[in-house]
Amino acid sequence: MTPCSESRKEATSPIPFLSSKKISKIGTWNVRTMFEANKAAQIARERRAYNITVLGLCETRWTQSGQVRLNTGEMILYSGHEEEDAHHTEGVAFMLSHEAQNALISWEAAGPRIIYASFKTKKENIKLNIIQCYAPTNDKDEETKEDFYNKLQTLCDKLKEKDMTILMGDLNAKIGSDNSGYEEVMGRQGLGKMNENGEMLADFCAFNNMIIGGSVFPHRRIHKATWVSPNHRTENQIDHICIGRKFRRSMQDVRVQRGADAASDHHLVLARMKMKLKKREVKRSTRTQYNVDFLKDRLTTETFRLTVRNKYEALQDLLDEGNMDIDTQWQQIKEMWTSTCNEVLGKKKYQQKDWISADTLNKVQVRKEKKGAINNSRTRAAKATAQEEYTEANRAVKNSVKTDKANFIEDLAKEAEDASAQGNMKQLYEITRKLAGKYKRTDRPIKDKNGNVLTSDEDQLKRWREHFEELLNRPPPQNPPDITPAEEVLQINCERPSKAEIEKAIHHMKRGKASGPDKIPAEAIKADIETSTEILHDLLGKIWEQEEIPTEWKEGYLVKLPKKGDMQDCNNYRGIMLLSVPGKVLNRVILDRLKTGVDAKLRDHQAGFRKDRSCTDQIATLRIIVEQSMEWDSSLYINFVDYEKAFDSLDRDTLWKLLQHYGIPNKLISLIRNSYEDMACRVIHAGQLTDSFMVKTGVRQGCLLSPFLFLLAIDWIMKKTTKYRRNGIQWTPWSQLEDLDFADDLALLSHSHQQMQEKTELLNTVSTQLGLNINRSKTRIMKANTKNNNPITMNGEPLEETDSFTYLGSTINKHGGTAEDVKARIQKARVAFIMLRKIWRAKQIKTNTKLRIFNSNVKAVLLYGSETWRSTQKTLKRIQTFINKCLRRILHLKWSDKISNTTLWKMTKQLPIENEIKKRKWRWIGHTLRKPPNTITRQAITWNPPGKRRRGRPRNTWQRDTEKETKEMGYTRREMEKMATDRKRWRSLVDGLPHDNQAK
Known part of the structure; x- marks a missing residue:
């Protein structure tokens, strides 16, 4: 599947289907399975061959629901079992032509047997509703059948009588040629004799005033039978297309197309309709990406530089006149860069190469011809012979598809090896993701506030806008704090940005990042840093002096990133803002100036987004606190605080006061504040953009300044919460440790229930003053060495207690130790290893490259936080056993090869895990010992709590x-x-630590 090279910007009304002149084709087909490589592409080929506008599919065997787009342009809407571990059974889908996609209004997944879609037609105020279904077989119990038809009826009840409704699919219903009692529902052209399912279908059609199309039109028997038994002795008409009586005259014909082939025992059923879908009137997205990879070529880069310089020289004459405002000047500069990108680089097209070979396509055609031979056979013997040839041809297709897929993986593997040889780690990582299957993503319909599923683009765009508009525009705090400005302003440079600062900021920009609304990629600015510095120096100088930000820099495109949980719930997504890249240069200059002066005023407890601090520091400190508290029998309370949408909730008026409180000069405050005033946002969804909306709360996720601004807020909150310094754990003879922080991940520490209760209530009160709300459902309390069973409460509600908690990715247990964390890391590493199995099997990838991927993608996951582990022979053996198994699979070694572990480590240049963990640990200890003696992490190395050691052998x-x-x-x-x-x-x-490759 692949995204379109063009995407819609706004969904207005869809484009009209129903015409008295044009003939359109609608079909239904039980394809037996789409859970096979290339099966969807084979079906799409038949759709194009028969020019089918809407093709309904049964027994797809795809799980869950969503939509995908094929390389050839077809869109598949699918519905299946929603359970995570569901079996690949049943399943229904629609395959839509380009015309049908443009006319699609909405669709609904109703389980593994029913799916519905609505289209706009040429007839005013009349929609086309198509229901594709897969009914239970005739031998199913009565309850299952009744449940199916009840769901079908519930769906039909929602549809308006004035609209055209088509019901089709594998209904497993034989209706026969005797229409006695059902004259209004069916004709006498049916096949066979009516069965129980046939009666249920006829009753359903009678109740809903529908006609069974296949029973009306006279055809030869071979053009009526939709299912044929494997021995070709039994034929039944069980797939049907039904239409509302009101629109009976729109249906011109219904018949079987025996020539269509997808290795199924069902034939394609096709209806010819007098109708025309109307295209929706939509605007295209303005999002554009350029072929920045061309800048890797030296000649292209020189051409790009020369073009920019020539255009800048022409622009310089206009700038020298000095009568341009900031917005006009920015638009001129923007046009200079974007036009150069258009001329030299061109726009990037998104088209994924189809991996199916011409040889396989030829085999598919041969199989289709063999099916034709079956259809044209006159005797049973001839049919049997033709069937054997067809079975052999089908086997050849499957084998050829497997070969093509293997070759495709090998080609990717070769690209990965080339990328590795060239040191292109970004490309290596992208190919690794493809080989792991992580690059495929389908769009699932989302739900509104009431839990109703929204399937139309227009409704989904409105819902995303509604969700983020509410999220990013929180009500102001009811009791904002009184924050006084600092008595002295920090000595921070407030002069206009120098060329050296701008050049440094450009050097810091990362390549490969998405551009903002202005479409200017970082690569375009970095292509000629000298000229870019000249261009931005004048613009940023004017911005600095006038304290006015270009309007376009205040607009952002919001990209949705899924978190854990139900992907149909908008609350399970977080947003990252795509902002102007030149605007980030200004933010980098401001940030570099602020960090120097303000960092020294922040609490040592905070390790997030700060130089020479890491997650490992906080994990190690907390793990030591728990272990030592257990050894010295010292009571310990930990509150793992979780904020609800913290970055998006911060009150900005309070934030500006905080900047003054920390002594930041008014010049810098004005620049930051002006960049947030009148800030607008648009959400990207399915290649389209929502309407713009204002953003009035929070800091921008994706902005360089946001982490720094947020740290100031958290720092002030924790200073207020711990100002009495009486509710922490005894850290030194003269001080207490109140908490450990990493951005908004807070771990409050206390010795007693009363201390923790008081601290939690105060934190909640102070946080609310800044607009931050603690998420009670995700906040956890951990207790150790205490008999107090009273809960810690917040707003009168008890907080949930836990024996273990995943803190910054590492599992902390109240009894101390690392066995639980090691078990979790092995499981995560095992999942990572299995996902990369295609890489381990690939013959084109050299062993050294595989080992590099193993070290970066698997071993890094396994050993995360290992610097903080206490070593036991049991845990070391578990880790070493897992690594050895992985290495043997990479090298394709068997136990019968009798390769010892020592030899294995030499072959793969691996250290015994005990030595490797020891090296990582002492490397981190070195960093910690170089810190000042009063830092928390360094003090933790030798910390002991007040208390008395337990009896017996110490842990x-x-x-x-x-x-x-x-x-x-x-x-x-x-x-x-x-x-x-x-x-x-x-x-x-550290380098000299034991590495003698001897197993311990």
Whole structure:
């Protein structure tokens, strides 16, 4: 599947179908399965051959519901079992032509047996409603059949009588030629004798005033039978197309097309209709991407540079006149860059190469001819012979498809190997994702506030706009805090940006990122940094002096990223804003100036988005706190706080006061504030853009300044919450540790229930003043070494307690230890390894490249947080066993090959896992020991809580492991602290740790 090269911008009304002149074809087909490689492409080929506008499909065996687009342009709407682990059975779908896609108003997935779609027609105020279904077989129990027809009736009751309704599919109903009692429902052209399912279908049509089309038109027997038994001795008419009586004259013919072939025992049933779909009037998206990969070519880059310079020289004459306002000047600069991109690079087309070979397509054609031979056979013996030839031809098609897919994977593997050889890690990662199957994504219909499924583009666009407009425009806090400005303003440079600062900011920009509404990619600016610096120096200088931001820089395109949970619920998505790349240059200059002056005023407890701090610091500190509290029998309360949509909820008026409170100069505050005033946003959905809406709360996710601004808010909240410094855990003889923070992931720490209760209530109160709300359903309390069973409450409601919690991706257990975390990491690594199985099997990828992918995609997942693990022989053995199994599969080794683990590690250049974890651990300890002595992470290495050790043999802890290893290396703790200040010496120490490839 592939996205379209063109996408809609806004859905207005759809484009008209129903005409008294044009003949359109609508078909239904039980294809037996689409859960096979290339099966959808084969069906699409038949759709094009018969020029079918809407093709209904039965027994697709696809699970869940959604829509996908094929390389050849067809769109498939599908419905199946919704369960995550559902079996691939049943399933229905529509395959739509380009004409039908343009006329589609809405569609609805109603389970694995029913799907519905609505189209706009040429007839004013008349829609075409098509229901595709797959009825239970005749031998199913009565309850199953009744349930199916009840659901079908519920759907029909929603449809208006004035609209044209078509019911079609594999109804497993024999209606026969005797229409006695059903004269208003069917003619006498049916096949066979009516069965129980036939009666149920006839009764349903009678109740809904419909006619069974296949019973009306006279045809030869072979053009009536829709299903043929494998031995060709039994033929039945069980697939039908029915239409409302009011529109009977629109149906010109219904008959079987025996020539259509998809390796199914059902024939395609086709209806010729006098109708014409009307195209929806839609505007195209203005989102454009250029072929920036062309800039990797030296000659193209030189051409691009020369073109930009020539255009800038021409523009310079206009700028020298000095009568342009900022918006006009920006539009001139924007036109210069975008026109150069158009001329030199061209627009990027999204077309995925079809991996099916011409040889396979020829085999499909041969199979189709063999089916024709079956249809034309006159004797049973001839049919049997033709059937054998058809079966052999079908087997050849399947084998050829498998070969093509294997070749496609090998070609991708070769591209991956080339990318690896060239050091192109971005391309290697993208190909890895393709081989892992992560690149395929289908669009699923979403639900409105009331839980109703929305399937039309127009309704979905409105819902996304509604959702994000509400999310990004929160009501102001009822009791905003009184925040006083700082007595002294920080000594931060407020002069206009220098060329050196702009050049540095451009160097910092990352390639391969999506452009904003102005369509200017980072690669275009970085292609000629010297000229880009000149261009932006004048513009940013004017912006700086006038404190006015170009209007287009205040607009963003919001990209939806799925989180966990129901993908039909808008709340399970987060938004990232695509902003102007030149605007990011200004933000980088401001950020670099702010960081230097403000970072020293932030609490040491915060590690998010700060230099020389990491998740590992916080995980290690918290794990040590839990382990030492258990050893010293010290009570411990931890509150893992989760904020609800934190970045999107922050009150901006309060934020501007906070900037003054931290001593930031008014010049910088004005520039930041002006970039947020009148900020507008549009949501990208299915290649279209919603209407624009204003954004009045929160910080922009995707903006360089946003993490910094958010940290100021969290820092102020925690300073207010912990201002009395009496509710934390005893950290040093003269101080307490109240919390550990990583951005908005807070872990509150206390020794007693009363302390934690007081701190939680105060945090909730202070957070609300800034517009932030704590998510009670996701906030968790962990207790250790306490008999107090009273719950911690918030707003009178108890918070849920837990024995373990995943903190920053690492599992923390109240009893300490790392066994649970190791188990979770192995499981995640196992999933990652299995997803990359195509890479391990690929012959074109060299072993060294496979090992690089293994180290970066699997081993990195496995060893995340391993610096904080306490080592036991049991956990080390589990990790080593998993790695050994993976390496043997990569090398295609069997136990019968009798390759020892030591030899295996040498072949793959791997260290024993005990040594590797030890190296990672001591590398991190070196970073920590180089920090000032008063930093929390460094103090944690030797921290012990107040209390008394338990009786008996002490548990193994991270601290005890570290002390033991220090002695084994022949050093004292003081000597290690001194050695860490010499980076070269410490690196030599870590590199020299045991790596003798001996299994422990």
